[in-house]
Amino acid sequence: FNQRLDAFPIRIEVLSRFRTSKEQQTILDGLVNGSVDICIGTHRLLQKDVAFKDLGLLIIDEEQRFGVAHKEHLKQMRREVDVLTLSATPIPRTLHMSLVGVRDMSTMETPPEERLPIKTYVAEYNEHLTREAILRELERNGQVFFVHNRVQSIAWVASKLQSLVPEAKIVIAHGQMPEAELEAVMVDFTQGKSDVLACTTIIESGLDMPNVNTLIVNKADKFGLTQLYQLRGRVGRGANLAYAYFLFDKGTHLTPTAEKRLRTIFEATELGAGFGIAMKDLEIRGAGTLLGMKQSGYISAVGFSLYCRLLADAVDEQKAKQAGIPEEKVKSSRLPPPTIDLPLAAYIPEKYVSDLDTRLNLYQNLVKLEKVEQVEALADEFSDRFGSPPPEVKNLLYAVKVKVLAAKAGIESISTEQGQIILRLFQGMQFNKQKLQPFLKDGIKLGLSQLRLNPKRLGQEWQRVLEEVLGRVG
Template identity: 40%
Template sequence: SYRTATQRTATRERAKAGTVDVVVGTHALLSEGTAFAKLGLVVVDEEHRFGVRHKEQLKRLRMEVDVIAMSATPIPRTLYLALVGARDLSVIETAPRERLPIRTLVRSYDENLVRDAIRAELARGGQVFYLHNRIETIEATAARIRQLVPKARISVGHGQMGSGELEAVMADFVAGNHDVLVCTTIIETGLDIPNCNTLILEGADRLGLAQLYQIRGRVGRFNRQAYAYLFLHRHGQMAERARQRLSAVRQHNQLGAGFRIAMRDLELRGAGNLLGSEQSGHIAGVGFELYCQLLRQSISRLKGGATTGIRAEIHLDCIQHADTPLGITAESTDTPTGPILTATLPVTWIPETRLRIEAFRRIALAPDNLAVKELRADLRDRFGRIPAEADALLKLAELRCLAELHRVVRVETDGNILRCVRVKPDGVEEPIMQFGRFPRLTAKEPLRKLTEVRGFLSRLPPLGTT
């Protein structure tokens, strides 16, 4: 609830003096003038609503502070920190007793369906959230709903209302004095109204994946079947990324699906800059394997550990690899220079997002060919026969490990030409030549070409010999 300036000042003084054990607050705890005498634990609720700078401010309050971050849908950056072992992760998957999964419908806007959904909810004595995320037209939307369902008692709530006015609107809705609350995304967190079990959301394709999941979670908080109607924007063509988000929300409608939603969000947006402020992005730009290697080296360097001196870059024109999105169904193509195979872990082979990303991570961080061999055997045992796309990804990992073993920093193919660059102990790079020219490959098919390149690298003599 609201606190006066005097009350806030008194709380800060008690926290500074160490006469209070627990301080509960908002971002105001991060403002200048707030100090703690013996801060030992920071609990961040709704972690996805906090920025990186906010969390780092809390950690700087005391260098050895313990942090627990809680969220139904962790941001990609936080989730990936847990996946790579930089943070511990616990998942609560058991739903409260008698809870039912929310039935989710995604379709184009339909006033008849809106009217029928509201009437059906009111007929069983329930209430409705109607989310319209434009304050300029929210009153007009409320008037349209009154015309569709004249008997419904409708109220409006949004963030630009005065705190007292908004509080009165919400209190009346919780008390059951209104049937339909036409609102913006202010309902995303902090509301628990068991009698409200129908959500109607306009412009669902304009919201993020985690946001969609959080908003859908405002209904279905009792033992009554809840419904979520996600309507698309009436004008304009829906982007492919928006289509993927809505498909994920519709697919993951089981209880406790927040972790799976967060994993899908990581796939779609990337993990962000784990050592900077961006909380999503980058994976698609550099490729998952290179991303994992850079992350591993950065974390090791910050911890004062040793980092590998060689990182091999593999660019084969017969393999589509660096730009492959995580888990997107792979397709091989033919080009004038020969067939191209996509190196990935197909969704059809490893359907579970968490397991697929973990497999990607293990492949990317494999230190040597023995580790890749063990991983290959493990994947075959768990998921069955290895498809060509996954075989190509594993062979690329073997190629990388072999190249790094022989201090080869770059392996490229251009048709049948193989270009490799080796780095000497003094740091000087030199191309690997045969009879005064780059080696030539004879294989045409991608997997066989991979095998031929691997054979060439394995026969390389040690540096300093001929």
């Protein structure tokens, strides 16, 4: 910042526990009287003795590292402060608020030049694997992070590593060390005077060490998904191929949630995977509460999908009100999804997909589809992953396709009553008879806002006819 803004009359200061008491007091006085223009700081900025003359912009870097109480405290410093939060993996509540329109969101999808995807492994702890990983990195004159997130036992772990790899110089770093000692260890490691840094999650953010290209995380099943992703981001910051090993104790019975986290970090290895990781974290942990203090958790009273729709509706109405758009016009442009009830057995049989979690994920994916092309792509995925789909799955995919076409056509519902399939438009809408004239044959009756199909008279063609009618109406 100092280099970039050197040509401008701007005073920039850094506030953290590494500054002396006298330096800190000078900076605090400058914030109060307005002589400090930009203050870059750690959590030290959140303490009660910090006050601003005229705070205009708050930038929260590595947003996932801050609790909601911290962020609310910062916002209370001034009511109308502009807030910009930066994160590779936003917490569920922040991500959800962006998805439903409460907050604006921008994504950066272009990785730095020459950056390579990190080779990721998930395995039981193995001394041979650990030694080989460290030696491979040392042979190419690189360095290693070994993460063990227990301060009480980190010295014992470092001693064990030293016995395992006597060729390496191993040092320890954690947040409870005296500031001067911690700073000396980190400076020496940065200068290449040691080979392996046995550390806690203190390295999770803010470090840029291109020479460190192997990460080993001990007891990885105890970490959150965002933590695992942030830790992996500490390596591979140069042009060299990096390796990340997420290890758990031998014989450990992983909880379903821990298994999901480790599977996600193993699968999401492409560059810029942070957004996908955050979306998966939202799915695993829930969205939290919009107005309360929880940054994750589930909305059990109304259901997640309905909650999202209600919240999105409320956001649209507020935006329309500020823009002077009539409420009736907003409501008419936001039609609820159609209800579909066809005379078909449409579901995913247990014999076809035996795992319950996988079946639920597939159902969730089906609900999210909004285009016919997406339905066809998912049909191909079914075939690739599970083999040729049975009739029940084909019927399910057909029903989803009908729902997508019905939503585009403004259909409120498609129901089966007394052996007939009835298409109903929303109130105040009418069918265009000229468009549908080619389809008005035996087995099809058209009213102003209803259309009836008789499957018995149409025979085996009724599904194709229904599709064509919806396509013509849309």
